[in-house]
Amino acid sequence: MSSGRGFALLGTVQVVLILGITMLSPALPAIQHDLGLSGAQLTLVSAAYGLSFSGLLLLGGRMADLLGRRRLLVIGVTVFGIASAASALAPGAYTLLAGRFVQGVGAALAAPSAMSLVRSLYPEEARHARALAVWGGLAGFGATSGMLMSGAVSTWVSWRWTFVVPAVVSALAVAAAPRLLPPGPDPVRVRLDVPGAVLVTAGLTAASYGLVQAGEKSWAEPVVWLPVLVGLALLAAFAVVELKVADPLVPLRFLAPRRRATALWAILLGSAGMSTIFFMLSLYFQEVRDASPLLTSAAFLPFSAAQLAAGVFAGRLIQRLGARVVTAGGLLVAAAGLLLIAQLEADSAYAGTMLAGLVVFPVGIACVFSGSTVVALDGVEDHRAGLAGGVVNTAMEIGPTVGLAVLVSLATSHTVSLRAGGRAADAATSGGYGFALAIAAAAFAVSAVVAAVVLGRPGPSARSEPARPQERAAVPAATPGN
Template identity: 45%
Template sequence: MDAHIQSLPAPRVPADRRRAARPLAVLAAVHLALNLSVSVTFAAGPAIQRDLGLNRTDLVLASAAYGLGFSGLLLLGARLTDRSGRRAVFSFGVGLFAVASVAVALAPGPWPLLAARFLQGCGAAMAAPAAMALLRTVFPDGPARTSATVLWGLLASLGAASGIVLSGALANWASWRWSFAVPAVVGGFALALTRRFLPVGPPARRVPVDVLGALLGTGALIMLGCGCALVSRYGWSSGYVLGLLTAGALMLGAFAAAERRVRAPLLPPGFLASRTRATAVLCAMFAPGTGAATAFLLGLYWQQTRGRSALDNAEMFLPYTVVLLGVGMVAGPAVGRCGARAVAVGGAAAAAAGLYVIGGLGVRADSTPLVLVGLAFVATGVGSVVSAAVERAAAGAADRDTALVGAVVNTAVLAGPTLGVALATSAAQSRTAALAAAGVPSPAVGGYVFAFEALATAAVVVCAVAAYGLRPRRRAGEVRTSVPVPSRGWH
C-alpha cells in the first residue's frame, strides 16, 4: 500500500473557501459523529438500563468503553496515518466505526454492548488523527487554517452536546438503538464521498510501528479508566479499584520508560516538554470532561430523581447547544484578537460560575431556570477553553507532525469525559451514601450538589493553571517551529 500511495501524484490543495467547503464538510461530519458517540449514553442512559438490565456502574462502563478504545489507540492511529497515508487510514477508521456502530445498535445484552462500544472507539481512534491531518492538507497555512483549527476544537464539544439532544429525542420517540444507527449512517456517507472530495495527502512514510508502546499506553488507560468507573460501586479502598489503579499506574510508567528506548516512539519524550503545549493538553482534557460530567449527572438527576423523560432531558440541552454554536462564531476571532490565554482563562472562569449555579443554586432549589442559566455559562466555558486549547496545542507544529498533534489532543479530549464522568459519578454517590447514613433528607440531591461544587472547584484550579501555563513567551528563542522530538524520536 505504501508504494501505491507514493506513486500517486500529490493533489492540488484547494485554494479558496468554495473548493475547501466540500472536504471540510466531509471531515466535519465525521468529527461530529465521532464526538456525538461519546455522549449518546447520557440522555438515553435510563432507557438503556431498563432495556438491557444495567446498573449505574454498567452504564458508566458503557460510556467509558468507547472513550477508552478511542483515546487508548489514538497515538497508534497517528503512527499508522504516517505509515499508510492519511486518506487510507481515514477510510479504514470510518468503515470500522460505522460497522461497530451498527453492532452497538443491535446489541442484545451488556457484554455485546461493551465489546461493540470498545470496537467503535477503536475505529474512531484510526479516523480522528487522520481527519485532523487531512484538515491541515486542505488548509495548508494562514488565517484559514487557524479558523478551521478553532472550529475543529469547537466541533468536539458541539458533537457531544448534539449527542445528548439526539439520543434523548430518539429514546423518547423511537428507541435508544437509533442513537447509534445515526453515526453509522454518517460514517457510511462519508466513506462513499472520501475518494471524491478528500485529498490523498503527503506521501506515506515508512516509519516503524511501536506495538509495545501501543499495548502499554492502551492498557494503562483501560486500567485507570475502569478503576475510576468502579469507584462508584466499590469505593476507593476496594481491592478491585486499588488493583486496577495500581496496574494502570505501573503500565503508564512502563509506557514512559519504553518510549525513551524505542527508535520511533508513539509519544516522543520531549513532546510535552513545552509548558504551553502541556497546559493546552490539560485544558483540552478538562473542558470536555466537565461538559460530559455535567450532562451525565443532569441526565440522571432529571430522569431518575425528578422523574422527567428523555425528551425533556434533550430539550434542556438545546440552549446549551445554541450557546456552543454562538461561541463557535466568536471563538476564532477572539483567540486571534485577545490571545488563547485570555480566552482559556475566561472560559474556565465561566465554567466555574456555571457549575456553581447548577449545583449550589439550581439543583439545591430544584430550579430549572437556574440550571439552564448555569448550563449557558458552562457551554460558554467549555467551548472557549477547547477552542483555545486546540489552537495552542497545534500552534508551531510542522505539517509532518500534525497526526501526532491530533492524536495527543484527541486523546486528551476523549480521556477527559471518561475520567470526568467516572469521578463525578463517584463523588455524587459517595456523598449521597454519607448523607443517607446521617439521616439527611433527600440525600441524592445533596450528592448531586456536592459533585457540581467539586467540578466548580476544579474549574477554578484550571483557570489558574491556564493563566500561568499559557503566558506568552518573553524570548523569541523559546518559540519552537515544530514539535520537539529527540534525535531517535518520531521520524
C-alpha cells in the same frame, strides 16, 4: 477540490465520533430494561466506547502518519460504521458491549486522521489557525448533540435507532472522502513502536476501566484500585520505553513544552467538566425530578444553542485577543457556570440559576476548546500532525473518565454524609451533585489563573525538535508554512 466542503466532511465526522460518547446516556434505562442488563453490565456498555477510543488514540495518531491520513480515516470510519450497524441489531448485553468497543476502535483510528487532514486542507498558518479554532468547538457540540438525539429517538422510536445516524454518516463519509479530501503527505517511513503502542494502549485501557468502576464502587475495592494501579505501572513502563527506542510512538519532548502541557490540561479539564454536567444532570432530572428522557434532553437545548453560538465566534475572538486570553477567560466563565449549576436543590426551578448555568458554562467551554486546540497544535510540523491529533483527542477522551471517577466519588461521599445527618434522599442526592460541581468550579478557576500565566510565556515549540532522518526524508520540502 473545495477546502470548505472537505472541512465540512471532516467536521461532520468529528461531531459524530464525539456524539458516540454520549449518545446512549438518556437511553440507558430503556437499554437496561430491553436487554435485562445488570448494573455492572450497563456501566460497561456505557463505558466500552470510551475505553477503546481513549486507549487506542495515540496508536491511531501515529498510524495516520505512518500509513497515510485519508487512508486511515476511511479505514477507521468504515470500522465505526459497521460496528454502529451491528450495535443497532445487538440481541444481548455482550454483543452490544462488543459493538460499542469496536465502535471506539474505529473512532480511535479516524479522529487523529481527521484532525491532521485539516492541515492538508489549510496549509497556510493563518487559515489553519482559524480552522483549528472552529475544530476545537466541534467536540463539545458533538457531545451535546448525542444527548439531544438520544433522548428524542429513545422516546419516540427505540434506542436502537440512535445507531442509525453514525452508520449513515460513516457510509456517506467513506463515499465522499476520495472526492473531497486530499490524501495528505507521503507516509512517514519509520517503524511503528510496537512495545510503546501495546504499553500505552493497555495502560490507558486498564486505568480507565478502574476509574469507570469508581463511579459506582468504593476506591477500597480491588476492582477499582487494582486496574488503576496496573494501568499506571504500564504507563510508567511506556515512558521508560519511549526514552529508549529510536522511533518512539510519542516523543516525550513533544509533551514537554509548558504551553502545550497547559493547553492539553485545559482540554482534559473542559471535557471532564462537560461530561460531569451531562451525567449528573441527566440523573438529577430523571431520578430526582422524575423527568422523561425526552424532557431531560430538552433541558440541554439552551446548552447546545449557547455552545454553538460561542463556537462560531471563538475563532474571531482568538484572532482579536489571542489564544491565551480566550483559553483563560473561557476557563473562568466555565467556572462561573459550574457555580451557578451547583446551587441546585431537589425542588430548584429550572428557569433560574440552573438555566443560567446551562447558558454560561457552554460559552466558556467553547472558548476553552477552541483556544486550547490552537495552542496545543501551535508549531506542530506536518510529519507529526497525526501524532498531535492523537494527543489532543486523548486528552479529550481521558477527561470524562478521570473527571467522572473523581467527581462522582465526591458526590457520593457527600450524599452519604448528608443522609447520615438526616437529609431526605432527594435533597441529599442534589446536595452531593452540587458539592462536586462546586469543587469542579474551583479547579476551573485555578486553571484559569495558571493558563493566563503560562500561556503568556514564550517557550519551545514542536518546531524546535528536529525530525529524525527517516521522518525528514518523508516531509515534503515545499511546506515551510507547516
